[in-house]
Amino acid sequence: MSAPAHxxxxxxGGTVVNAGGSGPATVVVSGGRIVAVQDPSLPLPPHERAIDATGSLVLPGGVDPHCHIGQRLGEYAALDDYESASIAALWGGTTTVIDFAIPDPGQRPIDAVTERRKLAEISRCDTALHGCVIDWDDTTPAQIAEMANTGVRTIKLFTTYKDVVMAGPDTVLEVLRTLHAQGGIAYVHAEANHVIEDAQALAVAAGEAAAGHMPRTRPELAEASAVSQVLATAEHVDAPVYFVHQTTAEAVDLVRAARRRGVRAYTETCPHYLYLDERTYSSEHPERFVCCPPLRAPETVAALRSRALVGDIDTLGSDHCCYSASQKTEHSHDVRVMPNGLPGVETRLAVTFTQLVVRGGMPVERFVGMFATNPARLNGLTGKGVVAAGHDADLVVVDPAARRSARTGDLHMATDYTPYEGEELAGWPSVVVSGGRVVLDADGFHDPGPVGRALEADAMPDHLIT
Ligand SMILES: [Zn+2]
Known part of the structure; x- marks a missing residue:
């Protein structure tokens, strides 16, 4: 594709970074798309606006594969909506958010998708959805086909939260098999429910069910055990599987070993599992760090990070869930009833860029793979996650030398705390371009209005990443 006349x-002036390589280049945008990535020595084509990215990296806009926007679960409702969540995402360099359509009790999965799509109409950035299946019945195959036809080809399955969202092993098997036939991938939250229920019961009996005891209520082995079982199922039915929020090197290694056997299995981790550890549960506000799985021991975090650095982790999802400090506090005496989840859609880039690239020395190309390219691929979002002609003009400019402390007051998520308060981080975007619009620059944020598109996932090829 050649550059347009105008x-x-x-x-x-910047260094364009893709998962496959990087180098100095000029990015030319027209009609919301990248029309050329050209040699920096060539003259600039006539243009409406120029952004000087000298000294900075130009990354593809982030694709956050794991967001819970305005999630309702039990008596708790997260405080954000698509407007505030998408604005926070854009501030943080994420231009595509993927949310979960988790059915309310008794709701059909397909109806949850339709309802979520409606909620997303106010989004400022592009959006996509994961469906969710809890119970398998005669209508489920047709619903999965219908979801796929409307561009939802990823379905979340939980192996825990019995009587709420848990899918039994038979349902997991049927969904993996049926979804694969639709060119889709199951997204699995893998923790062994029976182990967790027992660990929780023991903690309650010992009077140790408050937020500060979070780690003992969800042990590491519960994760490894469920990952093993789901991998066996995936291998048996010859279907791909994606594990959300893996927190241990053991779980990651199980996925890698399966991959070496030819199983198409993928690993996501989250910023907080790479940056924070269980010592936060001894802090003044342990409840503010309650998420599932919990933050792990420092040795576990170090081992997980080592797996990320060598390329054993495919994606970074925020697992964004926006509760306020008071919502977290209200039932913090009992981890079984308090709301899980941390706000993070806005801090995903800064936290992981700092921890992996700046401190860990990860090649920035590998980082871009985890931050944008792989999440786009593993969700069938053609046109996202790459800075190349023909792709959507979603760009993030980052000065790798710049530092800024995380402060709740500087963030835009609909909550009143951040788990990273006071942490000095690199990787804050200086410019964000979403669909060709400059939404963030030195003058601040420019709200584009409700222009986010509901993206439809394409069928994914049998071999996504080798
Ligand atoms: Zn989640």
Whole structure:
């Protein structure tokens, strides 16, 4: 594709970083798309606007594969909606958010998808959805086919939260098999429910069910055990599987070993499992760090990070869930009833860029793979996650030398705390371009209005990543 006679935007002077390589280049944008990535020595085409990215990295806009936007679960409702969540995402360099359509009790999965799509109409950035199946019945195959036809080809399965969202092993097997036939992938939250229920019961009996005791209520082995079982199922039915929020090197290694046997299995981890550890549960506000699985021991975090650094982790999902400090506090005497989850859609880039690239020395190309390219691929979002002609003009400019402390008051998520308060982080975007619009620059945020598109996932090829 050659550059048009007249461009809407040129981003010049920076180093363009893709998962497959990086180098100095000028990005030429027209009509919301990248129309050329050209040699920096070439003259700039005529343009409406130029952004000087000298000294900075130009990354593809982030694709966050794991967000819970305005999630209702039990008596708790997360405080954000698509407007506030998408604005926070854009501030943080994420231009596509993927949310979960988790059915309410008795609701059909397909109806949960339709309802979520409606909620997403106010989004400022592009959106996509994961469906969710809890119970298998005669109507489920047709619903999965219908979801796929409307561009939802990823389905979440929980192996825990019995009587709420847990899918039994038979349902997991049927969904994996049926979804694969639709070119889709199951997204699995893998923790062994019976182990967790027992660990929780023991903690309650010992009077240790408050937020500060979170780690003992969800032991590491519960994760490894469920990952093993789901991997066996995936291998048996010859279907791909994606594990959300893996927290231990043991779980990651199980996925890698399966992959070496030819199983198409993928690992996601989250910023908080790479940056924070269980010592936060001894802090003044342990409840603010309650998430599932819990933050792990420092040795576990170090081992997980080592797996990320060598490329054994495919994606970074925020697992964003926006509760306030008071919601977290209200029932913090009992981890079984308090709301789980941490706000993080806005801090995903800064936290992981700092921890992996700046401190860990990860090649920035590998980082881009985890932050944008792989989440786009593993969700069938063609056109996302790559800075190349023909792709959507979603760009993030980052000065790798810049540092700024995380402060709740500087963030835009609909909550009143951040788990990273006071942490000095790199990787904050200086410019964000979403669908060709400059939404963040030195003058601040420019709200584009409800322009986010509901993306439809394409059928995914049998071999996504080798
Ligand atoms: Zn989640």
């Amino acid at each position: 461009a809407d935007l040129v981003v010049h």
